[in-house]
Amino acid sequence: MGPADPAGGRSATGGSAAGGSAAGGAAGSPDDPELSSVVLDGTPLYTRVPRLTVSQWEHAVTDILRFSAPGDLSKGFARPPSGVTDFDNNEKLLYVDATNVLDFESGAEAAARLATESAEALAALYDGTDVSDFVRTLGRRAFRRPLTEAERAAFVALFARGEELYGAGFEHGAALVIRGMLQSPHFLYRVELAPAGEVLDGYELASKLSFWLLGTTPTDALLDAAAAGELDTEEGLEAAARAMLDVPAAAAVMRDFHRQLFHLDRYASLDKSGVPDFDPSVLPELGAVSTAFFDQIFQAGLGLREILTSNQAYLGAGLAPFYGTNAPASGLELRELGSSRSGYFMQVPFLMAAGAGADSDPTKRGQELERMLCAPLASSHAAELGVALENFDGLGREREEVGGRPVSTASSYPFAEGVRQFGDGNELLSTMAESNAAHTCYSKSVTGYALGRDMAPDDRPLLEALGQVSLSESLRELALALVRDPAFRSRTEVAP
């Protein structure tokens, strides 16, 4: 199945197509050229010095200094502006300005205090008194590569300066070294200095892989693997990635990815005030069941197809009435919903959020579905998708009529493959699950999040290839396919 057939024609789809029910039955390619493929209009910088995100900073500091768990060292850090990029780890947001300098300075000082305030804390970090070896050991963790001799000497001198200022004592020198390393550009930026077009070195790959898949700095073992050249081959890198995907931290990263992609934070303050049968106490459950659903997608080895078509959903006592079912005895349960609901977009949380009070909002629902196709902004066709969900009201409850008239869910839409008619939401989502555009679009999001940059027209071949992986395999395999690709393993060519 390829992109749209340019020779085909289609009729305009100004409204719901009566009686259309044949998913995939269809009518040629769109005459609307912007709808013919996934929009790739990003303007990546291809920076060699993307800064760690605040979350990555917190986790990396925790791991480097051997704290038991992430604390709240970064609690007061400036957050990046939202809504400018698709994800908050985009390179365009990750620089160091005056505010960040203050944040990273005070964060480093607080971390150094924690790491050296007791003999136990210091011993967990480094069990010895050899200053040069301490600098070498901590430096390798912080810089994610061995220190150069000049760097080692500079930090040994900084250790001495710490003792000079604060008095003799290993903890005084160590504290200043920690402060220095945690403010170093080699810690704050994930530096990539491989020649343009060439494969990154093992250490650079270890960092890139670890920060993407685990949200933190590479382990000592991964750095050892990098040193041994084990990440230099496609197979070796894939094996490392495969192992990482089984670590719980990977699930947390994928949760963050889906949280941002599907805007799950909005559920916490969804406003349905004045709507009968709506109790705001259900709000926490909306986010929790959605998170659980996407966790299940990743952990069960599923992917976009199931996001769009799964007949399973999590629900708790608050949401059960909206599904017309009995409540679980406690907590959340994964339930079979039967044939009336397919995938996330027919689950109650989405239908509530993309509703207008007690009523549906086909335009809003359609716009969110279009986003899954990476359709152009402000497409005039959005409502044609939303019509398919008209058998659900603004609280996500099934309904058969609106205003005394039978509800109509039949419509059509100019997909990349051509105009497709569908009789209801199930058919629409099945069509989307078979759509190259949907899978290419999802791959665009996965890749944009993984690489921390916008996706540009040059990325189209990669994304279409990854889309084919997504079409037939899981999110996990999609991630691994990306790891194997030169786009992940190499420096993208960019003019200096």
Place this chain on the structure above:
Amino acid sequence: MSRLTLPSVRPRMNRRAVLRGLFGASVGLPFLESLPDRSAWAADQKPVFSLFICAVEGIVPTAFFPNELGVLTAKDLAAAGKATSELSRHAEHLLFVKGINWVTGGIAEPHAETLVEAFTARTPTTGSKSVSTGPSADWIIAEKVQPGTPPLTLYAGNINNGYIEERLSFSKAGEVTAATDNPYKFYQQLVGLLGPGGTMTPEGEAAARLLAESRNSVHDLVRDELTTLMGNTRLSSADRQRLQQHFDSIRDLEVTMDDMGDELMKRCNADGLELDKIDAYQSLKYDKNGGVEDMARLHMSLVALAFACNYNRTATLQWGDGNDHSLYQVPSNLDRQWPFSYISHRAQSDGQVGMDEIAAQSHAEIDIVRMKTLAAGLDHFKARGLADQSFVLWVNQFSDGPSHSWRNVPHILYGNGGGYLRQGEYVDAGNVANNQMLNTLISTAIRDTGDTVEDFGEGTPGQLTAVLA
């Protein structure tokens, strides 16, 4: 150790950074008056402070400004029966301006694009993710008068669930400044500057010296590393600029903060702050019922404090967020409980507009509420003696809700900006683009540098003489 025993070579540290490091964020009330070593500004170089505010969703034009141009008096303004009558107690320091347009109208998503235009005076990129094609006025001012200190960027509203999010302040094309929404967090930033109650102890002085010297050692090392990294020929020019920004930020951190004028310092105290309300934001979630107004008023009170303490010279405040479903409990909306976006659209929709008459009435009532809030915020500027040493610009992104019109957008100025701006009048700018207003205001704010700006943004260059004293 007494203060006299401090090292003869003062550590290269910004006082803000020293105090922040010593006391962290969780301290009590500021000690303000006891900040040591301050000195007056040179008499001919008094700073001018500037606050740029943009509110959302338009106004009801017929019920907003007085009917006639001319002199504003407290008595006449109060009797005018308009929304701006709520500002009557500030009449002598006000300048109402009609006849100003954005440089271009909203193209694809006016709710986003007009916010971006308000203080950049440039055609923005289009869509709900609209960003600027150049820097905003606050950044121009900040880089002139306080290099290395970013402007304060504040937001009143539901930032996590707004439709547009923050879109007023841009350091350069495409680079929006993250806003602080929580007044408690903003207050803590100020407290970090101000330190705990009481005079700094000798032990505190010694700790400050050690901290400063150790920070200098770290900064020296980091700067060396950045210099080496920037020398790598594989880096693009954009990457070198990125690292240079980091380098410059460290350097600027070490530049001793401008000392403060005694006159203004007397007003650098916690008087008049609603500390209970600010404190409540420590755990309070956004309240869609009136939260935006509370936050706007508290932010204004804290900006006035920040200016009086010379913490920062310029700030922006975004007042609401298109389609964020904020509710105003005004009389005509009590039964319907329409969110403001519906009211502004005169239809029960975020995407459609209509002609609902009750909504028009509700909008006029909301304008009154917003002007009450503005008046309360200006009270803090007045109390801190800032009317003669600052200006506050209040604009709305639209002149009218349903039409989303970008022409004749309302402009309200408070303060004479050091004697530079006209006061106590309602004037007509003459159907001009807002770049001229911003030329004038930027020039006002940077007067102590001896510079003026004539060609900010797009549109015909020059000053807006209608607002000059």
